[in-house]
Amino acid sequence: xxxxxxxxxxxxxxxxxxxxxxxxxxxxxxxxxxxxxxxxxxxxxxxxxxxxxxxxxxxxxxxxxxxxxxxxxxxxxxxxxxxxxxxxxxxxxxxxxxxxxxxxxxxxxxxxxxxxxxxxxxxxxxxxxxxxxxxxxxxxxxxxxxxxxxxxxxxxxxxxxxxxxxxxxxxxxxxxxxxxxxxxxxxxxxxxxxxxxxxxxxxxxxxxxxxxxxxxxxxxxxxxxxxxxxxxxxxxxxxxxxxxxxxxxxxxxxxxxxxxxxxxxxxxxxxxxxxxxxxxxxxxxxxxxxxxxxxxxxxxxxxxxxxxxxxxxxxxxxxxxxxxxxxxxxxxxx
Amino acid sequence: xxxxxxxxxxxxxxxxxxxxxxxxxxxxxxxxxxxxxxxxxxxxxxxxxxxxxxxxxxxxxxxxxxxxxxxxxxxxxxxxxxxxxxxxxxxxxxxxxxxxxxxxxxxxxxxxxxxxxxxxxxxxxxxxxxxxxxxxxxxxxxxxxxxxxxxxxxxxxxxxxxxxxxxxxxxxxxxxxxxxxxxxxxxxxxxxxxxxxxxxxxxxxxxxxxxxxxxxxxxxxxxxxxxxxxxxxxxxxxxxxxxxxxxxxxxxxxxxxxxxxxxxxxxxxxxxxxxxxxxxxxxxxxxxxxxxxxxxxxxxxxxxxxxxxxxxxxxxxxxxxxxxxxxxxxxxxxxxxxxxxxxxxxxxxxxxxxxxxxxxxxxxxxxxxxxxxxxxxxxxxxxxxxxxxxxxxxxxxxxxxxxxxxxxxxxxxxxxxxxxxxxxxxx
Numbered sequence: 184x185x186x187x188x189x190x191x192x193x194x195x196x197x198x199x200x201x202x203x204x205x206x207x208x209x210x211x212x213x214x215x216x217x218x219x220x221x222x223x224x225x226x227x228x229x230x231x232x233x234x235x236x237x238x239x240x241x242x243x244x245x246x247x248x249x250x251x252x253x254x255x256x257x258x259x260x261x262x263x264x265x266x267x268x269x270x271x272x273x274x275x276x277x278x279x280x281x282x283x284x285x286x287x288x289x290x291x292x293x294x295x296x297x298x299x300x301x302x303x304x305x306x307x308x309x310x311x312x313x314x315x316x317x318x319x320x321x322x323x324x325x326x327x328x329x330x331x332x333x334x335x336x337x338x339x340x341x342x343x344x345x346x347x348x349x350x351x352x353x354x355x356x357x358x359x360x361x362x363x364x365x366x367x368x369x370x371x372x373x374x375x376x377x378x379x380x381x382x383x384x385x386x387x388x389x390x391x392x393x394x395x396x397x398x399x400x401x402x403x404x405x406x407x408x409x410x411x412x413x414x415x416x417x418x419x420x421x422x423x424x425x426x427x428x429x430x431x432x433x434x435x436x437x438x439x440x441x442x443x444x445x446x447x448x449x450x451x452x453x454x455x456x457x458x459x460x461x462x463x464x465x466x467x468x469x470x471x472x473x474x475x476x477x478x479x480x481x482x483x484x485x486x487x488x489x490x491x492x493x494x495x496x497x498x499x500x501x502x503x504x505x506x507x508x509x510x511x512x513x514x515x516x517x
Numbered sequence: 518x519x520x521x522x523x524x525x526x527x528x529x530x531x532x533x534x535x536x537x538x539x540x541x542x543x544x545x546x547x548x549x550x551x552x553x554x555x556x557x558x559x560x561x562x563x564x565x566x567x568x569x570x571x572x573x574x575x576x577x578x579x580x581x582x583x584x585x586x587x588x589x590x591x592x593x594x595x596x597x598x599x600x601x602x603x604x605x606x607x608x609x610x611x612x613x614x615x616x617x618x619x620x621x622x623x624x625x626x627x628x629x630x631x632x633x634x635x636x637x638x639x640x641x642x643x644x645x646x647x648x649x650x651x652x653x654x655x656x657x658x659x660x661x662x663x664x665x666x667x668x669x670x671x672x673x674x675x676x677x678x679x680x681x682x683x684x685x686x687x688x689x690x691x692x693x694x695x696x697x698x699x700x701x702x703x704x705x706x707x708x709x710x711x712x713x714x715x716x717x718x719x720x721x722x723x724x725x726x727x728x729x730x731x732x733x734x735x736x737x738x739x740x741x742x743x744x745x746x747x748x749x750x751x752x753x754x755x756x757x758x759x760x761x762x763x764x765x766x767x768x769x770x771x772x773x774x775x776x777x778x779x780x781x782x783x784x785x786x787x788x789x790x791x792x793x794x795x796x797x798x799x800x801x802x803x804x805x806x807x808x809x810x811x812x813x814x815x816x817x818x819x820x821x822x823x824x825x826x827x828x829x830x831x832x833x834x835x836x837x838x839x840x841x842x843x844x845x846x847x848x849x850x851x852x853x854x855x856x857x858x859x860x861x862x863x864x865x866x867x868x869x870x871x872x873x874x875x876x877x878x879x880x881x882x883x884x885x886x887x888x889x890x891x892x893x894x895x896x897x898x899x900x901x902x903x904x905x906x907x908x909x910x911x912x913x914x915x916x917x918x919x920x921x922x923x924x925x926x927x928x929x930x931x932x933x934x935x936x937x938x939x940x941x942x943x944x
Binding site: 216221222278281282285287289290291293294295297298299300301302303304305306308309312313428431432435439488490491493494496497498500501504505508 | 705708911921
């Protein structure tokens with residue numbers, strides 16, 4: 184059983200954590216694509232700046248002497264999400280709305296979003312330098328070691344407190360998003376506009392409001408994803424910039440414009456990445472006893488070496504674009 | 518139109534003089550050589566985006582290929598590698614690769630022996646997996662052996678200009694494959710696919726230590742023209758030998774740039790260029806006129822990438838060091854895009870103008886930001902608010918912000934660029 188617990192630690196938990204972050208980021212990208220029809224590159228910077236909002240708020244709370252049972256990063260998350268939503272609205276108002284009014288093509292908006300990426304990243308680096316920060320400088324990161332000896336395993340099941348909370352928070356927000364999209368008037372309006380913007384407008388949907396709500400939802404979710412990523416690893420200015428392509432891959436695998444597809448795609452890419460670098464020898468080692476001498480397992484038997492972990496997402500992306508460009512769930516248009 | 522371009526180029530010339538006066542001749546001369554290489558790269562993107570409307574966000578990958586090519590061709594021969602079992606093991610890996618490729622091609626044609634539908638998909642996936650395993654089983658020991666015994670493969674010791682050519686050829690080959698995969702996707706998808714592919718190229722070059730030495734970097738890579746040391750050896754003083762050497766390199770770079778510019782300007786003015794613009798502006802109409810849109814787009818993607826490969830090779834041979842970890846999407850993909858957008862997509866002079874201007878802005882904004890920060894810091898510490906900490910590292914980050922600001926302003930107020938495409942209306 185030791186091998187099985189090891190497998191859960193290495194693949195299931197780390198894959199789920201990664202998958203949750205990808206999923207939350209990809210939902211925002213896919214919503215923006217569905218409503219505004221452009222690939223929003225600056226989403227990575229929404230994530231990073233959201234994480235820095237949460238970091239600053241947490242530092243502020245800690246300086247006031249607030250002590251909470253769960254990590255402060257999670258306590259300040261709602262506030263940071265509000266700030267991020269306002270930030271996202273501001274970016275849209277300042278950079279994308281004027282271009283949209285001029286009737287610019289989606290490609291121009293895509294280039295503009297790269298400009299925004301560079302500016303926000305430059306600003307973040309200007310204020311915070313190039314170093315990394317941790318949410319857990321004043322508090323401790325609780326690690327749960329669940330004893331699995333009743334299963335006959337010598338290793339415990341290891342999960343950190345932020346990871347556990349992260350999975351719970353993601354589940355809650357995905358459910359909330361589901362009810363928002365299917366039950367509320369605004370959510371239905373969003374889906375209608377994603378399906379056919381012109382038809383939505385002539386049937387009396389306030390498209391300007393829908394655009395604003397899209398940015399609010401996308402900004403808030405991006406902040407959540409960024410903060411949770413920073414809680415799991417460390418906070419640095421290129422925190423999300425490095426994973427924006429896996430997130431895009433998740434959105435495309437799920438079908439651009441499909442909110443549920445993005446969640447599925449995110450989890451798929453997360454699990455695929457951790458499965459691809461998993462060292463199978465650790466699980467199959469008992470076989471060495473029965474295998475003949477010439478067929479002993481090598482020390483490492485992973486599908487790809489660890490340094491190519493991020494490449495897995497790109498390969499999946501390319502394969503999906505080749506085989507099924509509309510994604511698993513049929514996406515907006517190809 | 519002509520007057521406007523001339524004014525802008527005159528302004529650029531004055532800017533170069535000012536930079537030269539402020540930062541000194543050694544700094545400016547090397548920046549100018551780099552600007553020439555970037556102009557070539559920007560011309561490559563101008564062909565792809567300005568002529569063909571193709572959204573290539575994988576420029577970094579092609580620059581890396583060019584850099585690797587010139588390193589491989591012009592770096593001195595590594596006798597330790599050639600004297601060992603390395604070449605033999607690599608040969609076996611190559612055979613394994615070829616066998617794997619044959620297997621995959623066979624699986625893709627398996628409908629000829631009656632395997633169809635889901636079964637064909639299954640056979641294809643299985644073939645890929647087997648091919649991958651076979652290749653890995655040969656390349657892994659070879660890589661480990663070479664890294665342990667010889668360090669890395671080394672170069673071929675040929676002339677660097679050959680390396681530049683090889684950079685173009687290598688980039689063309691990879692661009693052909695990338696184009697086969699990714700062209701035909703709509704713009705946003707193409708952008709993301711090309712970024713993904715360039716990241717794959719970066720990961721490969723960075724981690725194939727046996728071929729590129731990875732993060733250990735390869736240097737010094739020889740120059741195609743005499744080095745400053747060579748002039749010094751003949752008795753010139755330090756300053757003039759530096760100037761002579763850089764002048765020689767700049768002259769060679771300008772020659773390549775001029776040749777490329779002449780060729781593509783002729784192509785643009787000719788029937789081929791008209792066809793490309795027709796495809797860019799309305800590919801459906803062009804296709805209905807009997808133009809093979811996919812093939813022409815592939816052609817233009819390959820041509821543009823050749824220039825990128827050569828430009829990337831020039832940059833590496835000028836800096837004399839190939840450091841795979843120094844390649845970043847911001848510095849090597851987005852920077853080129855800003856050059857094209859600011860200069861003017863579709864206009865070769867605009868591309869060159871944008872390349873030189875943005876490269877100067879990029880390199881000057883760091884020292885400029887430092888001066889401003891020093892000033893503000895002096896003022897704020899006098900006002901009792903304390904000095905700005907870590908001015909050095911902060912001003913280095915200013916470049917990224919300035920780049921973003923420039924592209925945003927350009928999109929807002931000059932969406933066609935400073936020297937826009939001249940649309941000829943005949944007849």
